[in-house]
Amino acid sequence: MGQGLLVARYTQAFGAHDLRVGQVLLTVEDTVRRGHYRNAQRTLETLLDLGIVPIVNENDTVATHEIRFGDNDRLAALVSHLVRADAMVLLTDVDGLYDAPPSQPGAQRIREVRSPDDLDGVEVTGRGSSVGTGGMITKLDAARIASASGVAVVLARSDQVADALAGEDVGTFFAILGKRSSRRRLWIGYAARSQGRLVLDAGAVRAVQGGRASLLPAGVVRVEGEFDTGDVVDLVTEDERVVARGIVAFDASELPQLLGRSTHDLRADLGEGYDRELVHRDDLVLVRGRRAAS
Structure with missing residues (x-):
């Protein structure tokens, strides 16, 4: 009910400076999915080219807990990336x-x-x-x-x-x-909702933070949460500091039998396919300054 009044107030305030405004409602999906991203980007660029100031807010009508920004500050950061501000x-x-x-x-x-x-x-x-x-x-x-x-x-x-x-x-x-990050890396690092956690030993933390190593089963000491192959998970230290996020290559149910073991042993014991990385370095984004959610 407040949307009309809100936009009216923006229209009045900007109109005092001979500027026109237009409302844009976005979801997280609009900032990271290629088709949505390009459409949102073109819309915002067109508005700006026309001299119209976009007033951006989250589309609460269709947003869910899994795909919402959570606050306008985060929305502003992702939109800034979207329009290459x-x-x-x-x-x-x-x-x-x-x-x-x-x-x-x-x-x-x-x-x-x-x-x-x-x-x-x-x-x-x-x-x-x-x-x-x-x-x-x-x-x-x-x-x-x-x-x-x-x-x-x-x-x-x-x-x-x-x-x-x-x-x-x-x-x-x-x-x-x-x-400037790619859309995929921005999605992994900040837009996607984490579905679980992989707890890393000290050696794995050092390897991951070096920025050039994939996460292997030998460096993981514990799995938390329920997730599927292709989900985003947090990579955390044993004292629960988030050091990275990434797309996991196994279901949570598969991982306990793999933990702490070398890829050579896994291939010999379980066969081809089980010697791959848990999180490939191309699907891994370093994160600084977060605590793991309980």
């Missing part, structure tokens, strides 16, 4: 990211984030806005998604938007940390 600006009622809760004495605003190490030790627990659906945690996650996918990010207070767009020293600037 130069930058993403996240607005809230806090003037940037702090190294501790802003109310805490001595808390300092973080002006720039130029590597994941810049966020080590940062304590983020509270909401980023009293009126938003997410909080500072979701904004930080969105900034990670965008910057890792080739989109610079500014996180600022809503009344600082003009200064932020002018490049002034306000808010927190997240530099581009990686080249």
Whole structure:
């Protein structure tokens, strides 16, 4: 019921600046499935070419728990990738990211984030806005998604938007940390819902984090959840830190007999096909800064 009123308010606000708006409702599927992705991309590009500002929101009518964005910050990050934006600006009622809760004495605003190490030790627990659906945690996650996918990010207070767009020293600037991801890798890393977890030993964690190794059965110590071949799963450490996500090559029910064994032994004991990778490196995306869901 509020959709009409919401768009009317946007129309009125932008109209004061001689700008027209158009509503675009998306689901996760629209940002990652090739046919949907291209259609959404063409629609957004056409609107922009016509001088119309797209107002994007999640299509709650058809979204399900399995295929929803979950918050508008994540939606903004994926749409920024979709339209190959130069930058993403996240607005809230806090003037940037702090190294501790802003109310805490001595808390300092973080002006720039130029590597994941810049966020080590940062304590983020509270909401980023009293009126938003997410909080500072979701904004930080969105900034990670965008910057890792080739989109610079500014996180600022809503009344600082003009200064932020002018490049002034306000808010927190997240530099581009990686080249633009493919749609497939973006889907694996951020859009798809994880169906389970593979718990890795220390050696497998090092191999996976090196970025060039597939995950083999010998490095997995435990399987959690029910999933099928082709599902996305989290790859986690034994202390439950998510280090990567990937498309698994076996059903969950098949894996217990494979764990901890070399591919040579599996081929000799179970036959051809059981000596393949659990997650091939081409289907694996490194993830930083997440805790595994219980």
